[in-house]
Amino acid sequence: MEDLLYNRRSIRKYTNQDIPQELLCDMLTLASRTSTTGNMQVYSVVATRDKEIKQQLLGCHFNQPMITNAPVVLTFCADFNRFNKWCELRNAEPGYDNFLSFMTATIDALLVAQTFSLIAESKGLGICYLGTTTYLAEKIIDVLKLPKFVVPITTITVGYPGEVPAQVDRLPIEAILHNDVYSDYTDEKINQIYAYKESLIENKKFVEENKKESLAQVFTDIRYSKKDNELFSKMLLNVIKKQGFKFPDETI
Amino acid sequence: MEDLLYNRRSIRKYTNQDIPQELLCDMLTLASRTSTTGNMQVYSVVATRDKEIKQQLLGCHFNQPMITNAPVVLTFCADFNRFNKWCELRNAEPGYDNFLSFMTATIDALLVAQTFSLIAESKGLGICYLGTTTYLAEKIIDVLKLPKFVVPITTITVGYPGEVPAQVDRLPIEAILHNDVYSDYTDEKINQIYAYKESLIENKKFVEENKKESLAQVFTDIRYSKKDNELFSKMLLNVIKKQGFKFPDETI
Numbered sequence: 001m002e003d004l005l006y007n008r009r010s011i012r013k014y015t016n017q018d019i020p021q022e023l024l025c026d027m028l029t030l031a032s033r034t035s036t037t038g039n040m041q042v043y044s045v046v047a048t049r050d051k052e053i054k055q056q057l058l059g060c061h062f063n064q065p066m067i068t069n070a071p072v073v074l075t076f077c078a079d080f081n082r083f084n085k086w087c088e089l090r091n092a093e094p095g096y097d098n099f100l101s102f103m104t105a106t107i108d109a110l111l112v113a114q115t116f117s118l119i120a121e122s123k124g125l126g127i128c129y130l131g132t133t134t135y136l137a138e139k140i141i142d143v144l145k146l147p148k149f150v151v152p153i154t155t156i157t158v159g160y161p162g163e164v165p166a167q168v169d170r171l172p173i174e175a176i177l178h179n180d181v182y183s184d185y186t187d188e189k190i191n192q193i194y195a196y197k198e199s200l201i202e203n204k205k206f207v208e209e210n211k212k213e214s215l216a217q218v219f220t221d222i223r224y225s226k227k228d229n230e231l232f233s234k235m236l237l238n239v240i241k242k243q244g245f246k247f248p249d250e251t252i
Numbered sequence: 253m254e255d256l257l258y259n260r261r262s263i264r265k266y267t268n269q270d271i272p273q274e275l276l277c278d279m280l281t282l283a284s285r286t287s288t289t290g291n292m293q294v295y296s297v298v299a300t301r302d303k304e305i306k307q308q309l310l311g312c313h314f315n316q317p318m319i320t321n322a323p324v325v326l327t328f329c330a331d332f333n334r335f336n337k338w339c340e341l342r343n344a345e346p347g348y349d350n351f352l353s354f355m356t357a358t359i360d361a362l363l364v365a366q367t368f369s370l371i372a373e374s375k376g377l378g379i380c381y382l383g384t385t386t387y388l389a390e391k392i393i394d395v396l397k398l399p400k401f402v403v404p405i406t407t408i409t410v411g412y413p414g415e416v417p418a419q420v421d422r423l424p425i426e427a428i429l430h431n432d433v434y435s436d437y438t439d440e441k442i443n444q445i446y447a448y449k450e451s452l453i454e455n456k457k458f459v460e461e462n463k464k465e466s467l468a469q470v471f472t473d474i475r476y477s478k479k480d481n482e483l484f485s486k487m488l489l490n491v492i493k494k495q496g497f498k499f500p501d502e503t504i
Contacts, residue, residue: 001253001282001370001371001374002282005282005283005285005286005367005371006282006285008285010287025425025429028425028428028429029425030253030254030257030258031257032422032423032425032428033257033258033260033422034257034366035262035369035380035381037381037383038383038471038475038476039420039421039422040471040476041422041423041427041428043428044428044429044430044434045428045429045430046430046431046432046433046434047429047430047431047432048432048433049431049432050432053432053433077434081436081437082427082437082442082445083471085437085439085442086442086446086468087468087471087472089439089442089443089468090465090466090467090468090469091465091466091468091469092466092468092469092471092472092473093472093478094472094478095472095476095477095478095479095481095482096476096478096481098478098481098482098485099485099488099489100386100387100481100482100484100485100488101476101481101485103358103386103488104383104386106355106358106362107362107383107386107405107406110358110359110362110363110366111362111365111366111381113363114286114362114363114366114367115257115366115370117287118253118367118370119253119257122253128287129287129289129363131289131290131356131359134352134355134356134359135352143433144430144433144434145433145434145436146434147434147436150434153359154359168291169291170284170285170291170293171284171293173277173280173281173284175293175334176280176284176293176295176296176297177277177280177296177297177299178296178297178298178299178396179298179299179301180298180299180300180301180302180305181298181300181305181395181396181397182296182298182329182396182397182398182399182402184333184397184399185333185334185337187337187341190334190337190338190341191341193334194338213342213343214342214343214344215342216338216339216341216342216343216344217342217343217344219290219292219335219339219344220339220344220345220346220347221344223290224290224292224347224348224353225347226345226346226347226348226350227347229347229348229350229352229353230347230350230352230500232352233350233351233352233353233499233500234500236351236352236355237351237499237500247485247489247499248482248485248486248489
C-alpha cells in the first residue's frame with residue numbers, strides 16, 4: 001500500500017490492451033466492501049466500453065481524450081432509484097427525495113470510486129478522475145440513460161498505462177492536518193505551505209505561458225474561474241432537482 | 253489489497269492502545285497522494301485526541317460511543333479557506349463561494365478519507381465512518397472552530413480493533429454494475445438482488461424487533477425517515493450557506 005501510494009500518478013494515456021470483464025467485475029465486487037451509509041449502498045457504477053457511447057461521453061467531458069483512449073469509462077453515480085424501488089415493492093414509503101439523501105448517495109459513490117481506484121492501481125492499471133462530471137451532468141444523464149434519483153458524481157477512466165508521467169507535487173502534511181481543532185492560517189503559514197509548489201519550474205512556466213502574475217491567478221482567471229463556477233453551480237443544482245431531489249424553499 | 257477488502261469490516265470498539273502521532277502523520281501524508289480536482293487539495297483533516305473536545309463531538313454524533321472510545325477522531329472537511337487565503341495573498345480573486353466549489357471540495361475530502369481508511373486498515377487499525385457529520389454539521393463547526401469556507405463532510409474513528417464483528421452483507425455485483433448505459437430495475441430484478449439481504453436471520457430479527465412488515469420499512473420508518481431527512485436537509489443547506497457557499501437564486 002505504501003509503495004502504491006508513494007509512487008502513484010494519474011494516467012491519461014493507455015495501451016490498446018483491454019480490461020477483461022471478469023477482472024472489472026472482480027475489482028468492483030471488492031470495491032463494494034467499502035462502507036456506505038447504513039449499508040444502503042445507494043450508488044451505481046456505469047461501465048462504458050461501447051465506442052459510440054464513449055464518443056458521446058467525450059462531449060460531456062470537454063473532449064478530454066482519456067474518454068475515448070481508455071478501454072473502460074466508469075461513471076460513479078449517487079443512486080436512490082434502486083433503493084426507492086425496493087421500498088415501494090415492500091410497502092415502505094421512501095423519504096429520500098431531498099438534499100440530505102442526495103449528499104448521502106454522493107458520499108457512497110465517492111468512497112466506492114476511490115476504493116476501486118486503489119484496487120485498479122494495485123493490479124497495475126492506471127486511472128484518471130474527471131472532475132467534469134458535475135459540470136455537464138445533464139448531458140451525461142442523457143447519454144447514460146440515468147433515471148430519476150440517479151446523478152453522476154465522478155468519472156474514472158481505466159486502462160493499462162501507456163505513459164509514465166512525472167509525479168505532481170502535494171502540499172506538506174502540515175497544510176492539511178489540524179490537531180484537535182482547526183488552526184486558521186496566518187499569511188506566513190500560507191507563504192510557507194505554498195512555497196514549494198510555487199518554486200517548481202513547471203508551475204513557473206505555467207504562470208509565464210498564461211501571462212499571469214502568480215500561480216493562483218492561473219487558477220482563478222483561467223482554470224477555475226468565478227464565471228464558470230457560477231454557471232456550473234446553477235446547472236448542477238437544476239440537474240439535482242430535475243433528478244428528483246428537492247430543496248426546501250425556506251432555506252434558500 | 254484483495255485480502256484487506258475481502259475481510260474488511262467497520263470497527264466500533266477499540267483497545268486502549270494509542271496511535272502514535274508519527275504514524276498518523278505518515279498515513280495522512282500517504283493519503284494526500286489521492287487525486288484531487290486540479291491538484292488544488294481543497295480539503296482539511298482535523299484529528300481530535302483531546303478528551304474534552306471528543307466529549308463535545310460525542311453530542312454532534314448522537315452519542316455514538318466510537319467517538320470517545322477511539323484514540324483519534326478524524327473529521328474530513330471540504331476546505332476552500334486555505335486556497336482562498338492563498339489566492340488573496342497572490343493578487344488573485346477567488347471565485348469559490350458557490351455550490352459547485354462546495355461539491356468540488358466535498359469530492360476531494362471524501363476521496364482522501366477513503367484512501368486514509370484503506371491505509372489505516374492495511375496497518376492493522378480499524379475504522380468506522382460516521383454518517384452523522386452532515387446532520388449536525390453546525391455543531392461540529394462550533395466545536396472544531398471551522399472558519400468560513402470549511403464544512404465537515406465525514407468523520408472516521410480510528411484505533412486498534414477491540415472486536416471482530418461479523419461481516420455484513422453486500423448486494424451482488426449485478427445490483428450495482430451497469431454495462432455501457434444504465435439498465436433500470438424490473439420488480440423481478442429488485443426481488444432477486446435484495447433476496448439474500450432479506451433472508452438473513454439478523455435482518456429478519458431486525459424487522460421483528462421493530463414490529464415492521466419488511467426490512468425496507470425499518471429503513472423508511474425508523475433508521476432514515478422522511479421527517480429526519482427533511483429536517484437535516486434544511487439544516488445542512490443552511491450550514492453550507494452560512495459557511496459562505498452561495499446558491500444561485502434562480503435555480504431554487
